[in-house]
Amino acid sequence: xxxxxxxxxxxxxxxxxxxxxxxxxxxxxxxxxxVHTVQATQAADLAVRWNCKAGKCGSCSAEVNGKPLLxxxxxxxxxxVSQPISIAPIKTFPLIRxxxxxxxxxxxxxxxxxxxxxxxxxxxxxxxxxxxQDVERGQEFRKCIECFLCQNVCHVxxxxxENKPNFLGPRQFVHLAELEMxxxxxxxxxxxxxxxxxxxxxxxxxxxxEVCPESIHITDNAIIPLKERIADKYYDPFRWIFSKLxxxx
Amino acid sequence: MxxxxxxxxxxxxxxAGGAGLRAAIEASxxxxxxxxxxxxxLGKAHTVMAEGGIAAAMGNVYSEDNWxxxxxxxMRGGKMLGNWRxxxxxxxxxxDRVHELEAWGALFDRTQDGRIxxxxxxxxRYDRLAHVGDRTGLEMIRTLQQHAVHKGIDVYMECTxxxxxxxxxxxxxxxxxxxxxxxxVAFKAKxxxxxxxxxxxxxxxxxxxxxxxxxGHSLAYWAGAELIDMEFIQFHPTGMVxxxxxxxxxxxxxxxxxxxxxxxxxxxRFMFEYISDYFRAETAETEEEADRWYGDKLNNRRTPDLLPxxxxxxxxxxxxxxxxxxxxxxxxxxxxxxHPADYIKRALPSMYHQFKQLADIDITAAPMEVGPxxxxxxxxxxxxxxxxxxxxxxxxxxxxxxxGMHGANRLGGNSLSDLVVFGRRAGIGAAEYALGLGSQPxxxxxxxxxxxxxxxxxxxxxxxxxxxxxxSDLQDAMHMLVGIIRTGAEIEEALGKIAxxxxxxxxxxxxxxxxxxxxxxxxxxxxxxxxxxEASARAAGERTESRGxxxxxxxxxxxxxxxxxxxxxxxxxxxxxKLEKTPLAEMPAELATLFEEAK
Numbered sequence: 001x002x003x004x005x006x007x008x009x010x011x012x013x014x015x016x017x018x019x020x021x022x023x024x025x026x027x028x029x030x031x032x033x034x035v036h037t038v039q040a041t042q043a044a045d046l047a048v049r050w051n052c053k054a055g056k057c058g059s060c061s062a063e064v065n066g067k068p069l070l071x072x073x074x075x076x077x078x079x080x081v082s083q084p085i086s087i088a089p090i091k092t093f094p095l096i097r098x099x100x101x102x103x104x105x106x107x108x109x110x111x112x113x114x115x116x117x118x119x120x121x122x123x124x125x126x127x128x129x130x131x132x133q134d135v136e137r138g139q140e141f142r143k144c145i146e147c148f149l150c151q152n153v154c155h156v157x158x159x160x161x162e163n164k165p166n167f168l169g170p171r172q173f174v175h176l177a178e179l180e181m182x183x184x185x186x187x188x189x190x191x192x193x194x195x196x197x198x199x200x201x202x203x204x205x206x207x208x209x210e211v212c213p214e215s216i217h218i219t220d221n222a223i224i225p226l227k228e229r230i231a232d233k234y235y236d237p238f239r240w241i242f243s244k245l246x247x248x249x
Numbered sequence: 250m251x252x253x254x255x256x257x258x259x260x261x262x263x264x265a266g267g268a269g270l271r272a273a274i275e276a277s278x279x280x281x282x283x284x285x286x287x288x289x290x291l292g293k294a295h296t297v298m299a300e301g302g303i304a305a306a307m308g309n310v311y312s313e314d315n316w317x318x319x320x321x322x323x324m325r326g327g328k329m330l331g332n333w334r335x336x337x338x339x340x341x342x343x344x345d346r347v348h349e350l351e352a353w354g355a356l357f358d359r360t361q362d363g364r365i366x367x368x369x370x371x372x373x374r375y376d377r378l379a380h381v382g383d384r385t386g387l388e389m390i391r392t393l394q395q396h397a398v399h400k401g402i403d404v405y406m407e408c409t410x411x412x413x414x415x416x417x418x419x420x421x422x423x424x425x426x427x428x429x430x431x432x433x434v435a436f437k438a439k440x441x442x443x444x445x446x447x448x449x450x451x452x453x454x455x456x457x458x459x460x461x462x463x464x465g466h467s468l469a470y471w472a473g474a475e476l477i478d479m480e481f482i483q484f485h486p487t488g489m490v491x492x493x494x495x496x497x498x499x500x501x502x503x504x505x506x507x508x509x510x511x512x513x514x515x516x517x518r519f520m521f522e523y524i525s526d527y528f529r530a531e532t533a534e535t536e537e538e539a540d541r542w543y544g545d546k547l548n549n550r551r552t553p554d555l556l557p558x559x560x561x562x563x564x565x566x567x568x569x570x571x572x573x574x575x576x577x578x579x580x581x582x583x584x585x586x587x588h589p590a591d592y593i594k595r596a597l598p599s600m601y602h603q604f605k606q607l608a609d610i611d612i613t614a615a616p617m618e619v620g621p622x623x624x625x626x627x628x629x630x631x632x633x634x635x636x637x638x639x640x641x642x643x644x645x646x647x648x649x650x651x652x653g654m655h656g657a658n659r660l661g662g663n664s665l666s667d668l669v670v671f672g673r674r675a676g677i678g679a680a681e682y683a684l685g686l687g688s689q690p691x692x693x694x695x696x697x698x699x700x701x702x703x704x705x706x707x708x709x710x711x712x713x714x715x716x717x718x719x720x721s722d723l724q725d726a727m728h729m730l731v732g733i734i735r736t737g738a739e740i741e742e743a744l745g746k747i748a749x750x751x752x753x754x755x756x757x758x759x760x761x762x763x764x765x766x767x768x769x770x771x772x773x774x775x776x777x778x779x780x781x782x783e784a785s786a787r788a789a790g791e792r793t794e795s796r797g798x799x800x801x802x803x804x805x806x807x808x809x810x811x812x813x814x815x816x817x818x819x820x821x822x823x824x825x826x827k828l829e830k831t832p833l834a835e836m837p838a839e840l841a842t843l844f845e846e847a848k
Contacts, residue, residue: 012764028492028608040717044768045761049290051458054498055389055603057293073606096429097765107291107398107406116354117397129363135356139381142356142388146292182354213414 005077005084006038008046012097016168018086019043032060035087035099046119051200055213058147062099063088068211090152092161106148109168112196116179117187134183135246141178141222143214146171150208150218156201167198170208170218177222180229194230199223253701255692257437258282258403259683260676261408261423262444263465265640266294267386267668268648269444270393270676271346272637275676276442277368277402279739281683284436285397286405286425288460295446295458296668299386300501300599302368302378303350303669304662304817305343305815309364311375311546316340318374321843323663326372326557327656328527328797329628329812330478332838334634335654338674343666346673347379351486355392357381372557372660374531375546383501383599408434410464412700413441413472413644416690420472420643424700430469430769431763433701437692438681442675443469443630443646444635450720450774452623453728456488456499460773463781465650469630474639476818477652477831479628479781480788481798483659484733486511486561487779488622490579495607497622500582500600502661504617505554506540507596509584511561512616513573519551519580523564527807528556559658559797562621566733569620579620585613621733625664627655627798628785631817636682637675640819643682643690647675657797707772713758716772723750723775725783736803740790747783754779787828788816 002025007018021038032050051057053072060071064087065079079085093101099177123129150170156163168176176193179185193199204227208218212223216222232239233249243249251281260276265287274793277283287294297345306319319340324331347365351357355460357379358366367376381388397404410425422437431603445465449457471477487500505511513519521539522530532553539552554561565580584593591612594601597612604617606611606623629652630639648668702763723746730743754776795801814830821827 026493029494030607033494038765040715040721044715044717045766046761047765047767051289051293051460052295052298053458054298055606056384056599057289057297057458059290059293075607100429100765102429103290110395111398116395118352118354120350127364128351130356130359131363132359132366133358138356142381142391143384144391145297145387179354182356185354 002081004034004173006034007084007086008038008098009088010098011095015094019035020084028121029076030072031064031074031076031087034076035071040180047096047100049100054164056145056147061090061147061149061152063090063139068152070147070213073213090148092152092154092158093148103148105164105238106146106151106169106171107239109172110175113172113175113179114187114189114192116185117182117183119186128181137181138183140216141174142241143216144170144171145214147213151209153207153211155205163198163201167194167201170223172197173199173226174216174218174222177226180226190229190233193226199226199230202227253433253697254824255435255437256284257689258284259438260440260442260679261286261438262442263323263423263435263468263839264294264444264446264648264650265291265391265404266296266444266446266648267393267665268398268672269294269442271488271669271672271738272388272442272444272647272679273402273675274393274397274400275638275673276680277400279677279680279684281680284403286408286410286436288407288409290406290427290520291404292390294390295460296390298456299368299389299665300383300456300499300505302307302380302385302504302662303343303347303369303389303665304373304377304660305347305379305666306340306363306377307344307347307367307379309360310367313547314375314377317843319343320371321546323660324844326654326660327658328807329656330796330815330833331656332634332653332834333840334834335671336841338634339654339663339667339670342670346666346669350389350392350669353392353396355388357388357496368503368542369546369555370661371505371561373662378662380503382595383503383597385665387707397440409770409773410468411704413468414692414696414700415472415641416693418642419690420641421690422692424697426704429765429771431766433704435697437689439686440643440679442643443644443650444648444672444675444680445650447626447649448778448785449623449626451723451727451778451782452732453724454488454497456485456497456622457623463777464774465646466629466784467720467777467780469639469641469644469646470784470818470820472641472644473820474644475631476784477628477631477815478656478788479784479818480786480816481627482623483558483625483627483798484562484621485624486558486565486621487619489608490575490618490620490842491577491608498603498607499622499624500617500619501597502558504582504584504597504600506797508587509554509582510587511554511565512581512583513568514575515573518554519568519573520556520561520564520711523560523567524553524556525560528560532556538683544759557658557660562733565621565798575618577618578730579618582619583616585615590614623658625649627659628652629659633673633678636678637671638678638682644674645679647671659800672824704773707757707759707769708754712760713756716757716768716775719750719753719775720759720771720778723747723778726750727782731789734800734802736801737790740786742826743786744783744790747779747786750777784818784824787826788818791828
């Protein structure tokens, strides 16, 4: 057992400060365990969002020593416990209290995305056939646990909150890529991705990919292919001339 | 009391896991004004933690599979105590629900010919679990969530329901609070669908998320409904055991489905020593036959590593007790010696990740250490099998908080299918009831105020008992005294402790303000936790036999006479818990013959 000092942000929309708590750390504990120790023994009203404590629900995102991560999957043994450890709420979203932020931006964004629109069943028995290699592309994106760490580190909205109305963020691009590459989907979301999605704001710095706890290749496999589709449709000069002349896409 | 925020609906669904989402989708599709109310953010419910798959007799891998075989496996897995009609509906309708998820966007793993792949699981005769690697629950909840969002269902997130209210004998609505602001909220509703999951947070070592505090069970019970089968608690045989902070986190049965074997400190596959007479005829006797079974299920019998969960959990406890356990008090689960590393990473990616990150174990190179963890509550609200209607008009229940479907023990994979089959049915049941009701029942202001006063009282206890300490003491008591192996004396002791804890919980104090205050939330959740803990202890004390997820050291035999009864709990007029024996529904002859043929 070792002692560690946590500097936990306490406060709400009106402001706050880091408060020191010194606690014992048991073998194998993760950051969330230690936060729970603080809650149970020293600060009963410490607000922290969590559910599964197994890296599957994506609720306990925070910035630990400045690094955005899931508290339930970060072992204390990976941190230098001889120094105080700072725990702050994710920065990009408005603070509710302590470590809990208002992530409703992400839910509003999701509700705008044109829904999955399947083709008719393609097998005689009225069900679908798909090949494993075809579903694997989408399966990578569907690993997303909606921890919103990618949204949190995306400088388009982290450093420029004024972009929020015009930019859906990496999480939604992952969702859009999944729909666009779904073997059964029939809808075309290219215009939506360009206009409402604001994908052009992304300048592929890959910060989102780096923090993804599910190791989804957000930039390479989701965002860049979507950007290519937009470039093909709107910015290919030959295609532009062709459509001007013929009036067809 | 200030005017509180009030909303009016035909149907409110409490809980947004698989069952709640499916119920809300169906109720809304039927034209009922529907709201979905959940304690967490949408998409975070415990369903995301389900790993191995969803059981449905589609016959994609073995065309010999059909609903009758699934029905038989389910009833036998539940030691014949399940409700036959629920098991029948479940087996018949789960294939349609899986195909429906696919039509709503779910991407299941595929067979060679492009159908939905199905994997082997404990207690299932054939490869039956549709899956997405080992993250099937996430796939299911995301699919349902996205579908629901686009149907325009009103969602109230991080909103806890504290009480259901009635107008006469029927439901009139519910009262709760917003977790974020601490403000109170009332819902006028003709029908309420409870889909709040289980009760695992009453136990020390469990695989459940914080939300599993028995809310739906308690809301129904306090409103006058009956609970059944509360003595049956599933301890999943394979939870992580090391390091201590992760003790209890689930290790999917899919590891064994994919070929993983259980061994003891002598390196022996000990499950061959624990084949009960009940399953002897359908279980492999030699390691050779067990290994052949993975590739050919028609001509070989199932490996005992995949006996139903209650059987495997008891075997692990016995091995550890006999001194043949692993260094940290579990047994070994070995997939590393059974498959190449890249296969394991592809089939069980979350397990690989989980052990690597939380325990520094590479499961492709070394065995895991595993032991039982409280996983599932078989007992729940007594419901009409076809509609999900509880014994109080206007209350419906589905998923884990409903009782009857799984009898004394649930088979792996039957939970995800339960959620969508009975979530849909409860949605239909609630919508039909609500739309048929005509006028909105009256939500009495005095009743609403009584609830908010009770919620408020906690703040008057500032400096009172620490709610975290009370929960911790409850978890220890339930784990030690109403755990995997029980005795009458221990259960008595547990009931004494629960009574003390109840008194302490009334004095539990909330520190700080009302906005996002977990000490207040927990102080409120303690009331439901203690209610379900008492229900489980009382029923466990009454049932003087061992069956499925209820093992009595002082009554080790399964008693055929007890096989005719459910234990039902309801609140007596004086507020005490009333326990009754109620006869099990009798199975029709044409279904009963399925069990004779199998002999």
